[in-house]
Amino acid sequence: MKILLLDTNISSFPIYLELKKLTNNVYVCGSNDEDFLARIARKKYIKLDYSDLQSLKRHILKENYSAVVPGCNDISYLTCSKIKESNKNVVIDPIDKTEILFNKEKFRSYSALKKLPVPKVFKVHGLNDIRVKVLVKPVDSYSGRGIRIIENEEELIGAIEEAKCYSRSKNFIIEEYVNGNLYSHTAFICNGKIVQDFIVAEYGSANEFVVDTSYIDYFFDKNLLKEIRQCIEYIVNDLKLQDGLLHTQLISNGNRFWLIELTRRCPGDLYSRLVELSTGYPYAKMYLKGFLGILHKEEICKKNDYVLRHTVTTDEELDFYSINYHVSINLIDYFSLAKSGERIKKSPFGRVGIMFVSCDNKNDICRIKDIIMRRGLYSLSV
Structure with a gap:
């Protein structure tokens, strides 16, 4: 088996690791040879701009890949969708259905026609x-x-x-502009039904339109979640979507919800790792199974831990020296994205790293979240 992953960003690292468990012939593709997976994959890195459809098609035809898997960005997924017609090994929704979900204007038009809850x-x-x-x-x-x-x-x-x-x-x-709290509903679909899903509470501390802090909300209202599931399954069956991930951002005020964005690619900033650390559910493994045509519902959640994911960013451009913590936390994982001495642009254009914090309970995770929202957890410059 020979597989091509269209992404070299660190967010696709869990997907890459799961692919490596299936075969040693995992290749990654992207235009930035300094990117995380480009360095990790070494001789199996293909320097190619995958948004260049003709070049990508020629490469895939020449190398005869068993499967092509999109990574954690829209262009990667859209590219796979566009080459579906010319390659039987690309298991993905056709481009017309993909654009309904990915294009905000088209999704709003579709939602109005189907009377779905949107702004x-x-x-x-x-x-x-x-x-x-x-x-x-x-x-x-x-x-x-x-x-x-x-x-x-x-x-x-x-x-x-x-x-x-x-x-x-x-x-x-x-x-x-609708008032409420931001959440993501991330679900795996098999035969038109949700086989596993999670509700994640999301916040932006450096930029209100950019999620940098999140955790699984185990206490989300069950009746509202039932309505969300019905809505998602309606979309899946109405559009006849392929088995796999359907990830939704929504706003809820506690009594109702509004769909904001839907996507079928894996969310970025190591979202998959947040789910796996919190629940033990093999998120990245299930994601790639959709593109291999082997997604089934045998995987289970093994725990309900309180883990907070935070992307270290800044609300102003500055020179980064170190992360100086002002509060003690139980840091269980950290992925560095910047070097000391590097000039960091303000969110959403710059990132320092991605941290995962273990918390004791619901109150503890909310306490750390509130400190982050006040920008009080750390400082980045001298």
Whole structure:
């Protein structure tokens, strides 16, 4: 078996390790030869821009891979979806279905047609008299880039131009700002049914549109979770989606919820490791099984531990020297992304590392989260 992984970022490291358990012939592909997996894979790193479809198709045809697996970014997944028709070994949804989920404008249109719970969308000409907060965002960007809250018409043009700058297609969407807490619902689908899912509470301490702190919420309202599951399974069966992961960001005020974004690629910043450390569930293994056509429901959760994931970032550009902790924590894992002396850009453009913190219970994990949200856990410069 010979497998190609389209990603060299550290977030795909758990996927890479699981693939290595299946075969020694695991190749990684990307344009940055200094990236994490490019260095780890060494001679099995392919320096190739996988967004270049023709070059990628030629490479896959030449090397005759048994399977192609997308990593933890949208371009990787979209590329796999685009080459599906020309390669029988790519087990993935076709591009028309993929774009419904990945493109914010198309997903909002689909949701309106199907009466799914999503924020209200506004037309530009309908904003002559803004009386509520609205969000202007790119239709196809990521990591909170290009999103702005506006409350009056004078801010609209600037927000639209900013959104277009971060959009690959130069398109934007304007939608209502809904109040509530941000969560992700991450689910594995088999034969149109959810076989395992998790609710993760998410927060942004350095940038309100960028998740940098999260943990599994074992106490999420069961009735609301039932409604979310019904909604997700409806989408899966209506679009006839392939078996595999369906990851959803949503906002809930405790009584209702709004779908914000859906994706089928593995979430970044080692999200898979958060689930595995917390529950023992083999998230990365289940993710790749979807693209090998062998996803089944035999895997189980072995524990319910309290683990907090935090991406170390900054709300202002600075020179990074070290992480100086102001509070004692039980750090169980840390992945460094920056070197001492490096200039770090503010979130979402720069990251220092990803930490995993073990907590005693619900109160303890909330305590650490609150300290992080106050930006009181650590400092990065002298």
